[in-house]
Amino acid sequence: MxxxxxxxxxxxxxxxxxxxxxxxxxxxxxxxxxxxxxxxxxxxxxxGLLSAQSDAESASPFFDLARESRDLYPEWAADVEEETGVGVGWRRTGVLRLGSPESLERFAWQLEAGLPVEPLEVPEIGRRSGGRAAPDFRHGIFFPDDAVVDNxxxxxxxxxxxxxxxxxxxxxxxxxxxxxxxxxxxxxxxxxxxxxxxxxxxxxxxxxxxxxxxxxxxxVEPVRGQIVELTDEAPFPTVLASDDVYLVPRPNGRILVGATVERVGFRKEVTAGAVAGLLTAALVLAPSLENARVSDAWAGLRPGTxxxxxxxxxxxxxxxxxxxxxxxxxxxxxxxxxxxxxxxxxxxxxxxxxxxxxxxxxxxxxxx
Structure with a gap:
């Protein structure tokens, strides 16, 4: 060295x-x-979520930085791919967040600010989600510019x-x-x-x-996050999110279900309770995943402040x-x-x- x-x-x-x-x-x-x-x-x-807008409940310097970084991704990812020949899986899938009108109201400021945001109701929710969203969800907001990458x-x-x-x-x-x-x-x-x-x-x-x-x-302290991977061959066109869970589609029928937020020190175990909670929330959001195969699960330690x-x-x-x-x-x-x-x-x-x-x-x- x-x-x-x-x-x-x-x-x-x-x-x-x-x-x-x-x-x-x-x-x-x-x-x-x-x-x-x-x-x-x-x-x-x-x-691999690039969710600058779908997590932003107010305008802030952090929101500005997150949008700036998200918007750098298309060219940045393309440069990395050209340099290496390795596809990094950047896709502008959008994020469809579902919930009650009251829970979605905290994102209304983006609409008032003229940002790309689309309030949705039935049947548009079904169309945007490819029929994946539970019919019980009558209200949603679609953030078309948010994206994903294969991290x-x-x-x-x-x-x-x-x-x-x-x-x-x-x-x-x-x-x-x-x-x-x-x-x-x-x-x-x-x-x-x-x-x-x-x-x-x-x-x-x-x-x-x-x-x-x-x-x-x-x-800086470790914050454990657990994710479950499902495999389901039917199309899953966009990221679905609620206040309890997010579902991130990957190629080859993989869907990531995340994620917990746990302050347990430097412990990276995958726990039964976390897996059960994530799967329960996933099926509330997208019942069509009931027969999906559980193909993997893991935990990571995020650096929190x-x-x-x-x-x-x-x-x-x-x-x-x-x-x-x-x-x-x-x-x-x-x-x-x-x-x-x-x-x-x-x-x-x-x-x-x-x-x-x-x-x-x-x-x-x-x-x-």
């Missing part, structure tokens, strides 16, 4: 891989350090990008400590060697808070940058996070809103 480089990226999930690719495209020498195998944690456990194929393709570009990716190597000299981060110590660098980016997901010697805490927002930008220690805490939105926010941090690291203009800055937690601690 190299002992010096321009930038060390800690973590080989979708955020770290996307950033490393972006930096290399701009002529930066990069080393990626991954404690396990690239893409094996939450990036592979996700459902496992995406992280595989990003890794191929780095391999073909000659970017060093050290798997099975854990970062153990940030190398701080004269108040600045100058690299990292790992289980393999010390790597000196001009900058370090911590994108280690749920493991971002690994160095207890830092003068501040990185407030106290306020539910990502931590992106330079930390209180010069030279140490964070790209952490993306929670359920790592796949969605990968393109915009990569572009923003590459701009910052290489001295460009622009920037994420202060709402996502690591400084917000330092200021909160001071106020407390």
């Amino acid at each position: 190299k002992t010096s480089t321009d930038v060390v990226v800690i973590g080989g999930g979708v955020i770290g891989l996307a950033l490393a690719r972006e930096l290399d495209l701009r002529g930066c020498d990069v080393v990626v350090v991954e404690r396990g195998r690239t893409g094996d944690e939450s990036s592979s456990a996700a459902a 496992r194929r995406l992280v595989r393709a990003l890794r191929i990008c780095l391999d073909r570009r000659g970017v060093e990716v050290a798997e099975g190597v854990s970062a153990t400590r940030f190398l701080l000299e004269a108040g600045r981060c100058r690299g990292i110590e790992t289980t393999a060697s010390t790597v000196h660098s001009r900058a370090v980016v911590d994108s280690a997901g749920a493991w971002a808070n690994f160095d207890e010697t830092l003068p501040f805490e990185i407030p 106290p306020d539910g927002l990502p931590i992106v930008g330079e930390s209180a220690v010069p030279g140490l940058y964070l790209a952490a805490g993306h929670f359920r939105n790592g796949i969605l926010l990968a393109p915009s996070t990569a572009v923003f941090l590459a701009d910052v690291l290489l001295g460009g203009t622009g920037g994420a809103p202060p709402l996502f800055s690591p400084e917000r937690f330092v200021e909160s601690a001071r106020a407390g």
Whole structure:
């Protein structure tokens, strides 16, 4: 492994891989350090939803960032596919959210703001869902611009990008400590060697808070999410969602049923109760799945933060940058996070809103 480089990226999930690719495209020498195998944690456990609008209950800087990143996907995914020959499964399926008029009212602001949103009633719900939605649902909202991507194929393709570009990716190597000299981060110590660098980016997901010697805490914790995979050969044209569950169609008749939100530490077990709850909610939303085969189930650890927002930008220690805490939105926010941090690291203009800055937690601690 190299002992010096321009930038060390800690973590080989979708955020770290996307950033490393972006930096290399701009002529930066990069080393990626991954404690396990690239893409094996939450990036592979996700459902690949690019749901910028269908989860947004109000206008906010986060909503703006999510839309921006979602809208980067068509060109970004096409570039990755052209570079690697690996299809990443980006599709603008839309998301059809169903519920009572009262539960859907929280999305009405998007219609008033002139965003692409389509209120639906019977029989349009049946047409949009290909007859999959339960007839009991009389009201829905369709978000036509939301999309999906095959996240496992995406992280595989990003890794191929780095391999073909000659970017060093050290798997099975854990970062153990940030190398701080004269108040600045100058690299990292790992289980393999010390790597000196001009900058370090911590994108280690749920493991971002690994160095207890830092003068501040990185407030990221693991949040378990469980997903069940069904196989059903009948067409499933769009993502269906309710307040209890989402159903994401994949090629070859696969449908992902997700997802739980559980704060149980670093435990990745698939539990009977979670599987039963997800399947019950899925059958309420789409009864036609009653005879679908349960083909798989898994759990992943999302990186959560106290306020539910990502931590992106330079930390209180010069030279140490964070790209952490993306929670359920790592796949969605990968393109915009990569572009923003590459701009910052290489001295460009622009920037994420202060709402996502690591400084917000330092200021909160001071106020407390």
